[in-house]
Amino acid sequence: MSALFEASVLVQSISSFVFLITYALARFVTGFAIGRIIKLKHGVWLATFISPLMFFFTGTIIRLNCTSTGWMIGFIIANAVVAFCLCAKKIFLTPLALAMWGKQNLPKVSSRSLSALDIASFIGPIVMWQGLSASGDIYIDPMLNTSEEQRRELLTYSSNSLFILGGIAFSAFLCFAFLIKPYRRDPSA
């Protein structure tokens, strides 16, 4: 936020709070909505489909150097939507395990799924730091990015990162929409 939009500390704090509170409330809202408003599989499709759209949207506004206050608010809202979807996906973990593998396998499948989240949290920062080290002569502190070249490099790095995130998120959508199905034992086995 500070690097891209030169946001003040207050704006950064507000956007952090919006992100976190959306993240927290999304858990309850998702849990409440499943079964009452939306089916589990539709919820999974929706959350996994909206995430990449938001990543592509934010990547595009940064690539086009849209860093005015209005676009910054759009960026914050898109982030909040991403937070909502991320959190919704976590809530899908146990219902999905039950729908795919049944109650008898719930603890084993849930723990595997949580381990997969741990692996993601391990790989994610490593990939991110690799990307940062390759990003060249740019700084987190916006005051240090003085030249036009640094500014351009920052926008390119950030938008490319968001497009890559969108690509990964879209592959997750394809995986959940088409590949993950309730387990049936092969009769020939």
Added chain:
Amino acid sequence: MFFVTGPSRAILALSTLLKAVGWYREIHRLALGAGIFGLILGVWATLFSIWGAALANISVRDSFFWVALITAIMMVPSIFLLRSPEELPLEIDDDSKDGDNNTNDTSLQSKKAGFKENTDCPELTAAQLSRTRQIWIQDVGWILVMMPGMLFVFDPYLSI
């Protein structure tokens, strides 16, 4: 310290989550159980990150003591109170056993829950589970789901 607290918190979180969804599964609102469980964790993190340090006016070092104290106070009762539905069966209203509200009606249960439990799948051992292609697809799916979030949150240029 992290090697001790990490696994113990993971065990506690997983067992509490499974108990919570187990109880809510009894009323066919399993997702709601998972949601409430997540909400409590989320609100706790939000409040503590925003207001915790400011209210107590404490150092980072002291904040560890506060977190340990609050966590202990909140966790100790759960050690004695935590039960699964198998240990403490839910009393079902007699009216719900008859007529259209029959809780054994699987289609009604599925409708209320928002999904159908897979009852065809036998209980598999960890090794049998690992030999199925489906579980690996699901694991990769979860990694792909969470990876963008982890990259996004930790990227200093993008994080908010």
